[in-house]
Amino acid sequence: MISANLSAIFYLVSGVLFILALRGLSSPETSRQGNLFGILGMIIAITVTFLSIGNFSTGFIFVLIFVLVGGSIGAFIAYRIPMTAMPELVAGFHSLVGLAAVFVAISAFLNPQAFNLGTPGNIKLGSLIEMSIGAAVGAITFSGSVIAFFKLQGIMSGSPIIFKGQHPLNAIILISIVVLIYLLCSTQSSNLFWILLACSFLIGFLLIIPIGGADMPVVISMLNSYSGWAAAGIGFTLENTALIITGALVGSSGAILSYIMCKGMNRSFFNVILGGFGATEDAKDNSTKEQRPVKSGNADDAAFLMKNASSVIIVPGYGMAVAQAQHALREMVDTLKKNDIKVSYAIHPVAGRMPGHMNVLLAEANVPYDEVFELEEINNDFANADVAFVIGANDVTNPVAKTDPQSPIFGMPILDVEKCKSVLFVKRSLSPGYAGIDNDLFYKENTLMLFADAKKMTEDITKNLQI
Amino acid sequence: MEIDPLIFRLSIFILSIFVGYYVVWSVTPSLHTPLMSVTNAISSVIIVGAIIAGLSANSDSVFNVSSIFGFLAVALAAINIFGGFLVTQRMLAMYKKKKKDKQ
Numbered sequence: 001m002i003s004a005n006l007s008a009i010f011y012l013v014s015g016v017l018f019i020l021a022l023r024g025l026s027s028p029e030t031s032r033q034g035n036l037f038g039i040l041g042m043i044i045a046i047t048v049t050f051l052s053i054g055n056f057s058t059g060f061i062f063v064l065i066f067v068l069v070g071g072s073i074g075a076f077i078a079y080r081i082p083m084t085a086m087p088e089l090v091a092g093f094h095s096l097v098g099l100a101a102v103f104v105a106i107s108a109f110l111n112p113q114a115f116n117l118g119t120p121g122n123i124k125l126g127s128l129i130e131m132s133i134g135a136a137v138g139a140i141t142f143s144g145s146v147i148a149f150f151k152l153q154g155i156m157s158g159s160p161i162i163f164k165g166q167h168p169l170n171a172i173i174l175i176s177i178v179v180l181i182y183l184l185c186s187t188q189s190s191n192l193f194w195i196l197l198a199c200s201f202l203i204g205f206l207l208i209i210p211i212g213g214a215d216m217p218v219v220i221s222m223l224n225s226y227s228g229w230a231a232a233g234i235g236f237t238l239e240n241t242a243l244i245i246t247g248a249l250v251g252s253s254g255a256i257l258s259y260i261m262c263k264g265m266n267r268s269f270f271n272v273i274l275g276g277f278g279a280t281e282d283a284k285d286n287s288t289k290e291q292r293p294v295k296s297g298n299a300d301d302a303a304f305l306m307k308n309a310s311s312v313i314i315v316p317g318y319g320m321a322v323a324q325a326q327h328a329l330r331e332m333v334d335t336l337k338k339n340d341i342k343v344s345y346a347i348h349p350v351a352g353r354m355p356g357h358m359n360v361l362l363a364e365a366n367v368p369y370d371e372v373f374e375l376e377e378i379n380n381d382f383a384n385a386d387v388a389f390v391i392g393a394n395d396v397t398n399p400v401a402k403t404d405p406q407s408p409i410f411g412m413p414i415l416d417v418e419k420c421k422s423v424l425f426v427k428r429s430l431s432p433g434y435a436g437i438d439n440d441l442f443y444k445e446n447t448l449m450l451f452a453d454a455k456k457m458t459e460d461i462t463k464n465l466q467i
Numbered sequence: 468m469e470i471d472p473l474i475f476r477l478s479i480f481i482l483s484i485f486v487g488y489y490v491v492w493s494v495t496p497s498l499h500t501p502l503m504s505v506t507n508a509i510s511s512v513i514i515v516g517a518i519i520a521g522l523s524a525n526s527d528s529v530f531n532v533s534s535i536f537g538f539l540a541v542a543l544a545a546i547n548i549f550g551g552f553l554v555t556q557r558m559l560a561m562y563k564k565k566k567k568d569k570q
Contacts, residue, residue: 355500
């Protein structure tokens with residue numbers, strides 16, 4: 001048994017270690033050390049909790065058993081998960097944090113003595129407010145993340161689900177959550193607590209269903225943020241510094257990532273949250289559009305173009321992840337490098353389904369991270385490059401974003417692929433991208449369309465390069 | 468008049484938001500996915516609440532409704548802690564610099 005003051009100091013230490021864990025991520029070299037700081041912080045927090053309760057009876061054994069069971073499941077998932085499934089994994093993990101917050105809040109509500117919060121039906125007002133906010137945010141995080149997980153997994157369609165009166169309904173539920181928290185705090189009624197939880201689960205579900213697949217980077221970041229605020233709410237209830245610090249860190253981290261993702265799409269946060277983007281409006285002008293000629297080629301043509309280039313820029317997108325083409329791509333690049341061709345990769349902020357998704361996939365395929373560049377770093381180089389190889393990306397290269405104020409993606413920062421001497425565009429068909437708009441790049445004089453599966457095409461090009 | 472301890476916690480909270488703000492802006496964009504998985508892992512420090520809840524039952528019976536919720540939360544948080552840190556470790560191990568002898 002250690003004193004409350006001593007354990008508070010240890011919780012502070014673990015909070016600081018968590019800050020260092022995030023600080024480490026400022027560069028890949030320091031990041032591994034940062035992760036160790038995070039693990040150390042977690043070990044300190046858990047050990048101190050056991051010591052400060054000082055109860056090493058049967059309950060302690062059961063806690064250890066549950067830690068081991070959960071830990072083995074987590075470790076198993078962590079080692080088995082393919083890197084292309086990271087967005088699903090992160091969404092799934094968010095839902096667990098949310099649910100854990102809900103369970104802790106329920107437990108504290110039913111047995112407040114254990115947490116020094118008063119007695120059932122007579123919980124300290126401040127604690128009850130913090131607890132109910134933590135529980136509500138946790139429940140929203142849980143159901144929202146489950147929906148995000150289903151959409152990313154393909155269990156649920158990625159297209160937005162919209163119905164009449166959606167926004168008023170959401171508004172009513174949100175208002176009733178606030179009212180319920182107020183009533184709960186004034187009456188301490190356990191029925192209100194359960195209704196509050198039910199409403200929060202429902203609103204999490206309703207908030208995420210209208211958001212489309214390509215907006216998932218924003219949704220995942222937002223849920224990341226929510227899971228932090230839920231943890232902070234519980235931290236206030238438990239008067240635990242480690243939880244409060246962590247909750248604040250995670251909350252602001254997710255908020256910043258959402259902001260970066262929204263900026264990458266030139267859309268406001270509310271525009272994304274209200275959802276329904278790309279679902280309805282574009283069916284009408286497809287008919288009026290004349291058929292424009294495109295040049296299409298095969299792997300042989302592509303290999304010829306690249307062999308005669310002196311620099312090539314690769315533009316990967318979500319399609320590369322779907323086709324699992326990252327390893328084939330790396331092999332192609334290796335062959336190019338053997339021919340003394342300079343190769344770099346250009347990553348758009350919203351490429352893929354979560355922030356940094358493409359970077360992880362390329363790292364998995366052993367692409368050195370100093371060959372991979374962000375939009376601002378590389379955008380001026382397209383004008384000097386010979387070939388741009390677009391694999392699985394579409395909307396992020398569409399010049400319409402700069403030229404047509406009527407376009408839904410107008411103002412979105414794009415990769416200036418069209419400035420390249422020639423563009424190779426790997427795509428299954430001419431179908432428009434997620435935003436539902438035609439890509440002008442397909443019809444440019446210097447664009448060669450390669451209609452094929454990304455992985456298959458890349459492998460064929462490599463074969464042709466090696467001849 | 469004494470200051471309510473809540474104010475101190477609120478101060479820690481607000482200052483931590485600012486720390487988080489500056490620290491996260493300095494994270495390189497190529498590491499945004501590991502950032503998400505590691506924030507996931509550290510937010511599972513909520514396990515401290517789950518442990519308190521799990522040990523809350525009185526000595527003659529280990530299980531009551533409140534402690535069962537605690538045990539479940541312990542398991543959920545443990546999935547996240549192990550899964551989050553290990554998958555982050557796995558990802559970070561893949562980020563390599565160009566070998567010097569190459570090219």
